[in-house]
Amino acid sequence: MSYISLSDKDQKDMLAKIGVLSIDELFQCIPENIRLDRNLKVPNAHTELELIKRFLLLSEKNTYNGYLSFLGAGAYKHFIPAAVDYLSIRGEFVSPYTPYQPEVSQGTLQSIFEFQTMICQLTGMDVGNASLYDGASGAAEAVLMANRLMRKNKVLVAKSIHPQYRNVIETYTQNLDIHIEEIGYMDTGQVDLDGLKDLLDDQTFAVIIQSPNFFGIIEPFEEIAERSRKNKTLSIFLVAEAVSMGILEAPGKLGADIVTGETQSFGMPLSFGGPYLGFMACSKEFIRQFPGRIVGQTQDLDGNTGYVLTLSTREQHIRREKATSNICTNQALCALRATIFLELMGEEGFMDMARQNMQKAAYAFEQLSSLQGVKPRFSGRIFNEFVLGFERPWLEIDLMLREKKICGGFPLKKDFPELKNCVLFNVTEMHTKEDIDRLTTALKEALGTQQGGKQ
Amino acid sequence: MIREPLIFVLSEKGKRACLLPVLDVDEKKSVTQGITVRKNIKGFPQVSEVEVVRHFTRLSTTNYCVDEGFYPLGSCTMKYNPKINEKVAGFEGFLVAHPLAPEEMNQGNLEVLKLTEDLLCEITGMDKFSLQPSAGAQGELVGMMMIRACLESRxxxxxxxxxxxxxxxxxxxxxxxxxxxxxxxxxxxxxxxxLQDLAAGMSEDVAAFMVTNPNTLGVFESDIKEITRIVHSEGGFVYMDGANMNALIGTSRPGDMDVDVIHLNLHKTFSTPHGGGGPGSGPVGVKEVLAPFLPKPHIEKRGERYYFDYDRPQSIGQVKSFYGNFLVVVRALSYILSLGPEGLKEISEIAVLNANYIRKSLEDIYHLKYNSPTLHECVFSDLFLKDFGVSNLDVAKRLIDYNVHPPTMSFPLIVHGALMVEPTETESKRDLDLFIDAMKKIAIEAEKNPELLKSAPHLTYVRRLNETTAARNPILKWTPESKGKE
Incomplete structure (x- = not known):
């Protein structure tokens, strides 16, 4: 295929205008010895029909689609209203660049302003940004921001945050004067408050806690924020499952200084892990150290309300090495999807979604916990995920479930060696009672078969 | 003109768009025992579906976009986004795939990633790629971290x-x-x-030299081999910013210029849409010497099976949850496959032809600071407009009235009042000529009627916006108190 719009005549006319005989002449500035003297070894050009066939084949090599799945762990399957897809594929939203020219970008800018507003309403914070790459880099950016604000070098990271977020925090801080210490968790699944007390010292600039945490457990954040504040330490509230904000108290009300995380749940399909949508919100007083694009309201020459990218003196294109972040292109179209999603769900619909997640997960937790050979690993309150411990090796159970076209939960052993045969299950509004019962029955059979096989 | 209000202004209690099915398990009050629940989300919108659809449809009409017309935003490579790429990226098997499902359930996705990595290696002449970085800036960070890790390992x-x-x-x-x-x-x-400044600056304390080639003036660094030699001779690495790869694709390869690490922008050279500011994708390619330091996991193939390799002790670690902006990668792969070897080469050839046509047509009127030959873009300055009290900003805003998106402004910093024009390969001669004509007319207007430029644009949904007020008195969200004012 070709996406060139010049005819042979056009090309000839243009070369004549430039005053050269061939296109090749325009490349004379590239020394001969570094010019490619052959064609690239890539597959021959595909037509549309051939592309469709090839990609259909590739997409159908993925077999996950046919399974009833209870995987979550930072990537959640939620309902996406039809109008989200319908509106967000419009070329007017898909094909512009970052809105550097506000007079021809009001659609993008006003949508982001609405996104920032709803992030503030959900988090209870003063200001939100236009987006970050994902929850993991959001967590890392929050640590860097707190570090700039406090000018100390120790950050306390809860062991119970998403392990991949912790990895990314470690990567981002590895060459800087930032020292990471871990806060353990208790049998409730919540952070160890006594441990936190011991770790907080005069070098601690921030504490980062995820709630609901990676195990699905709701953290006592108010108390954590209180202790941090007394120690002149900032508290960072991390969100991996953003639907939880539809029922749990806003982090800002619980005392958070910075709230950041992942909003994939707001209208982004699972998409094998990306693109997703990072967000960040903070108190007004910290705005000069805030990373990422921000949209603000202003007026035009006639006094009409309009929107522009603002406070850009924090950013790399102005401040260069002194910028608050190197981020440039972010996740604008994903933020648009989230904006449309939230506006369609509305206050009642979104809160109902959160309530249904909590109720259904509680039902599943109760049903599955009652099976022989299964034990809830933690006793704390959950939102829509929970950890079960199995007496038998999970690998065997999992294989039996897969024979029944069920993709069970996420085994924790790799990231938490101490949680052998412990598995994280996720239940959302997409699961019916029937789905949950099907899992319960299948698991019961699997556990029974296995025990039977041993005798 | 009717102005589209913020959605919050339309909100009224009782209006609903989406309903979920009735909860099918027994509701238990006890699930929230001991935790603080919220009673409402203050100010959150409550509107109907029709209102939402009209809201965004109307808002969309106030955006200018590539699908509508010429968008010569320099250094951003605003080429046409082929629609077939959108279609294949929307296939169910890609959309519903959970990133943590067992590898055998995601073999198609892993194949997409591996195939893309291999093709990018061939296109750039590098040895290994990682598709994990979310955008160019994150790719840069990864590249610099690998250099640092490699040096530290020594x-x-x-x-x-x-x-x-x-x-x-x-x-x-x-x-x-x-x-x-x-x-x-x-x-x-x-x-x-x-080169003298580079040689003087180079020492055993220098980890790397970061070079953009062609650079932000659109000029090819023809001394690139000498540059890499100077840097390497002191034990440093050469990082190439591949933002301008559109000028080189199929014609020459960074790997052959001895650069050690490069990032690409799939949302520039490889046609994936910019989405009004993302999502992008910023793959990083390296020479063998840096390969052990690539982010993890890295995709490998054993027999017929693809898998994620986490056992990479020298890796700089992970920079993104999961494996990168996967659906952006799918689009880029579709683009590469659609063009094949001849089509890929045609990208750089026509991009360079278009840019030189514009340069030739305007260089007698608009000032060019540097006379060097340029490839895919050229940078004019607003020097000749100074006498009329007009700046590059005014030219840019006036261009909007001619239904053309303005070029990149005031960058690179070494050109006063820069107007950086990158037409890309997808534009027709008619669109190029419309732009050239507009620029010529504006040059005349600048002299005859500078006010026309200074108060531009005139034909847009909003007129020139006050960015100073926005920064000085930041209003960054809607609040219920502002409801009456809208």
Whole structure:
């Protein structure tokens, strides 16, 4: 295929205008010895029909689609209203660049302003940004921001945050004067408050806690924020499952200084892990150290309300090495999807979604916990995920479930060696009672078969 | 003109768009025992579906976009986004795939990633790629971290990174985030790296030189082999910012220029849509010497099976949850496959032809600071407009009235009042001519009627917006108190 719009005549006319005989002449500035003297070894050009066939084949090599799945762990399957897809594929939203020219970008800018507003309403914070790459880099950016604000070098990271977020925090801080210490968790699944007390010292600039945490457990954040504040330490509230904000108290009300995380749940399909949508919100007083694009309201020459990218003196294109972040292109179209999603769900619909997640997960937790050979690993309150411990090796159970076209939960052993045969299950509004019962029955059979096989 | 209000203004209690099915398990009050639940989300919208659909449809009409017309935003490569790429990226098997499902359930996705990595290696002449970085700036960070990790594995603690004065702001920012001090290298009278300044700046304390090639003036760094030699001779690495790969694709390869690491922008060279500011994708390619330091996991193939390799002890670690912006990668792969070897080469050929046509047509009117030959873009300055009290900003805003998106403004910093024009390969001669005509008319207007430019644009949904007020008195969200004012 070709996406060139010049005819042979056009090309000839243009070369004549430039005053050269061939296109090749325009490349004379590239020394001969570094010019490619052959064609690239890539597959021959595909037509549309051939592309469709090839990609259909590739997409159908993925077999996950046919399974009833209870995987979550930072990537959640939620309902996406039809109008989200319908509106967000419009070329007017898909094909512009970052809105550097506000007079021809009001659609993008006003949508982001609405996104920032709803992030503030959900988090209870003063200001939100236009987006970050994902929850993991959001967590890392929050640590860097707190570090700039406090000018100390120790950050306390809860062991119970998403392990991949912790990895990314470690990567981002590895060459800087930032020292990471871990806060353990208790049998409730919540952070160890006594441990936190011991770790907080005069070098601690921030504490980062995820709630609901990676195990699905709701953290006592108010108390954590209180202790941090007394120690002149900032508290960072991390969100991996953003639907939880539809029922749990806003982090800002619980005392958070910075709230950041992942909003994939707001209208982004699972998409094998990306693109997703990072967000960040903070108190007004910290705005000069805030990373990422921000949209603000202003007026035009006639006094009409309009929107522009603002406070850009924090950013790399102005401040260069002194910028608050190197981020440039972010996740604008994903933020648009989230904006449309939230506006369609509305206050009642979104809160109902959160309530249904909590109720259904509680039902599943109760049903599955009652099976022989299964034990809830933690006793704390959950939102829509929970950890079960199995007496038998999970690998065997999992294989039996897969024979029944069920993709069970996420085994924790790799990231938490101490949680052998412990598995994280996720239940959302997409699961019916029937789905949950099907899992319960299948698991019961699997556990029974296995025990039977041993005798 | 009817102005579209903020959605919050339309909100009334009782209006609903989406309903979920009735909860099918017994509701238990006890699930929230002992935790603080919220009673409402103050100010959150409550509107109907029709209102939402009309809201965004109306808002969309106030955006200018590539699908509508010419968008010569320099250094951003605003080419046409082929629709077939959107279609294949929307296939169910890709959309519903959970990133943590067992590898055998995601073999198609892993094949997409591996195939794309291999093709990018061939296109750039690098040895290995990682598709994990979310965008160009994150790719830069990864590249610099790999350099640092490699040097440290040799017991070297270098502290400085050299960067040309014409570089993108992300370069110094990424180097800084990697713990390096940044030192600027001057451009010479040709607009390219001053070799003497580079040689003088180079020492055993310098970890890397970051170079954009062709640079932000659209000028090819023809001394690139000498540049890499100078840097390598002192044990440093050469990082190439691949933002301008559109000028080179199929014609020459960074790997053959001896650069050690490069990032690409799939949302530039490889046609994936910019989405009004993302999502992008910033793959990083390296020579063998840096391969052990690539982010993890890295995709490998054993027999017929693809898998994620986590066992990479020297890796810099992970920079993104899961494996990158997967659906963006799918689009880029579709693009590469759609074009094949001849089509890929045609990208750089026509992009360079279009840019030179514009340059030739306007260089007698608009000032060019550097005379060097240019490839895919050219940078004019607003110098000749000074006498009329008009700036590059005014030209840019007036262009909007001619239904053309303005070029990149005031960048690179080494050109006063820069107007950086990158037409890309997809534009028709008619669109190029419309732009050229508009620029010529504006030059005349600047002299005859400067006010027309200074108060532009005139035909847009909003007129020139006051950015100073926005920054001085930031209003960053809607509040219920502002309801009456809308």
């Amino acid at each position: 017991g070297e603690q270098r502290k400085v990174v050299l960067i040309p004065d014409s570089a993108h702001g992300t370069n110094p920012s990424s180097a800084h985030l990697c713990g390096y001090k940044v030192r600027e290298i001057k451009s010479n009278s040709r607009g390219t790296v001053d």
